[in-house]
Amino acid sequence: MTLDDLRKTVADCNRERRTIDLQGGNTLRAFGAPQPRADVTISTNGLSELLTHEYHDLTCSTRSGIRVADFAVQIAKHGQFVPIDVPQRRKATVGGALASGWLGPRRHFYARARDLVIGSQVLLADGTMASAGGMVVKNVSGYDMTKLYIGSFGTLGIITQLNFKTLPLPQRRRVLIAKLPEGTRDRAAAQVTSSPVTPAAAFCIEGFRKAIDGEDGIDGRIYILLEGSETLVDRATRDLRSALGRAGVPETTILDTGAGESFERILDASIESVGERSVTYRDLGMPGDALARGTALRDAANRHELFTDTLVDMMNGDVFLRVSERDSRAFAEKLEGCDDEIRALRPRSVIAAGDAPIRASLNSWGADPPAIEKMRALKAQFDPNRILNPGRFVGGI
């Protein structure tokens, strides 16, 4: 579908009050509320062109339907990148990644993808196009409208173009993995997060063994991604290995070849589901209590005799908890009580993955955010006929 076709379709839908199911790469369909049935399906897959890469300026502009991995390959030709860390990056689109507001594990290190967007073009519900920002790296001309479209799940408008600030690719990338002996987790984590050389990403993982390299120790395993100059990565490796040693973790495996693919598998694991027998919760919070939150959520699920896999982002504080069972009927029975307990502990936790029938029985977005009335008012301003992904977003927006 060309941009012109898209514009006409949306204008027609708005006039006839037909609802639109908006699709990018369809990789995060299970994140948030299940997609309600809609009259029309619109895909941005035809809008897949990298419009310009001004590599001397460290900026680029792309249509939103480009795959995250393709986008990365194209701008890497000039030694640059944009840290868009989403699961299934070969399928996911740049527009979908940003529209979902997915928060990646390298954001503490480079910036959120949201902070690297310098301009956008959006197709609004009434069929008009609106631009915001531009192709310069600093801009305070008018409201920063792009911020509203990012993370809006397409409910305010359809992102058709994004302009980014690009970054120089790091010289070196390395993964460190360590099995954690009993009673070492907290000390090891403290060593990693306070390390003078900050890791690009660092996780404490329990389970997800099929999805991600490595075996658990009794306390799970630690996974560290280092990025930077050769010198810095070498220094960080030395520092971290000896710090982990002091914390009682004797062995650290180094992965240089395949570090990128290994990191991709981590990103994929955060939404990996086991058919109809699993649901994954995402709980955002501060890094300081992330391990404790992860443990509390895991224990809640274990009390309901569910299997658990946890992925704790130690640098940003995100917790992913996957709960599962061997058979789907038993799972459905146990999940109800487990969900109540998880929501009592963390009311704003969100369902990040799971089969649609199961998610339909859960409140996928958790408790409403504090400013929900303002959000509803914004939706009413931008899409008064509620044609764009109605019901997909928080609070039934």
Add this chain to the structure above:
Amino acid sequence: MLVQRLADALGPDAVKTQPEDLSVYAFDAYSQGQMPKAVVLPASTLDVAAAVKIAREFGEPIVARGAGTGLCGGAVPAEGGIVFSFARMNRILELDVRNRRARVQPGLVNLQLSEQTARAGLFYAPDPSSQKTSTIGGNIGTNAGGPHCLSYGTTVNHVLGLEIVDESGEVVHTTVEDSGYDLTGALVGSEGTLGIVCSAWVRLLRSPEAVRVWLAGFPDVETASAGVSAIIGAGIVPTALEMMDRLALQIVEAAFHAGYPTDAGAVLLVESAGFDDDLQQYERDIERIVRDAGATSWRAARSQAERDALWAGRKGALGATGRVAPNYYIQDVVVPRTKLPQALEAVETACDSRGIRVANVFHAGDGNLHPLLMYDRSEPKEVAAVIDAGNDILQAAVELGGTISGEHGIGYEKRGTLTRVFSTQDLAAMARVREVFDPRRMLNPEKIFPAGVGCGEVR
């Protein structure tokens, strides 16, 4: 009646109505606006909400004001009303060292945040030149930048959440990393037209292990611009990359004796922060790159004192201009970094043709120009010439693919020019947001958006 109600709600000391008190609030660093009817000094979010409700009842517009250092007339009343000063809400409310963040009140002075968190090994990255006086609330209003935004990003990248009061007097809480629309992102940079910031969670960064500052001298601004492109083009993003031209160097050196070469046509002030091993390599790389690009001199600051002196000169450049001209007008435009030579040429043409002296001191790495046009306000012809030249510079930036403000904001000064970069539809989208937070247009009216044809609804 209005004044009495405000005094009853906030206390008599928190309301100012005497003309000699009010007159200060009719100015900011750009211009003079209207005298407000009253100035209130709230001490809490509840005070703000109460005062907003009273203002609403009496139909009085509201202008939130930080330190009044703004350069676009954003903090001056356009039509009387009530000015909210945050001089009494100036504290760090919570410092969360473990998670490297702080909750601060809007009246806290930018530099004090870094000073007060330095003991914990932390600092607040956005550093506008006004940071010794400008406040976090004002910085949020304009999405303030500063030299170090090149690698750290502007204010919006460092605000994690806000507590605001909207036009109805309702308190609204926003968080960046939460489900729902990114209201924080839209509120930062909205120049007080969507809400009044009462507190903010801000991100703090760990103080770097090492910092190095270098100074490269060039025969002229064109060669220095080539140096900027060469550094960025080589994939090196320093923490700051600033340029000063010959006149700026002379002015700064006369005032600060910072050690800038007055015989150079232009200098690049380059800073990198991080780890010493990396910085040694950067030093070698950057020196080679700028020399290949035509640098005629190269100096590395060897001590903290030397670094501080160079930065004091750079950040004090605006004030130092007072030594050579009674008044100056500072323009703030951005162009893609590789278009700097053309943009600087446009500045020169706009000023030379009108006999205006101009000094350039700016964030070259971001492509963010700040020409300082010198004039005498008592000479109407000079004032007119400066306005015309500023306008030409603005237009040139737009034509080079840039924009009309990089960090100072639109305020009152540039509200008529927003249509040069945005269509009616673009502005209408912004108006929809205004409608949600300030449907009656009582928060900082007559700012940002053009009055008149095509966007009447965006007043």
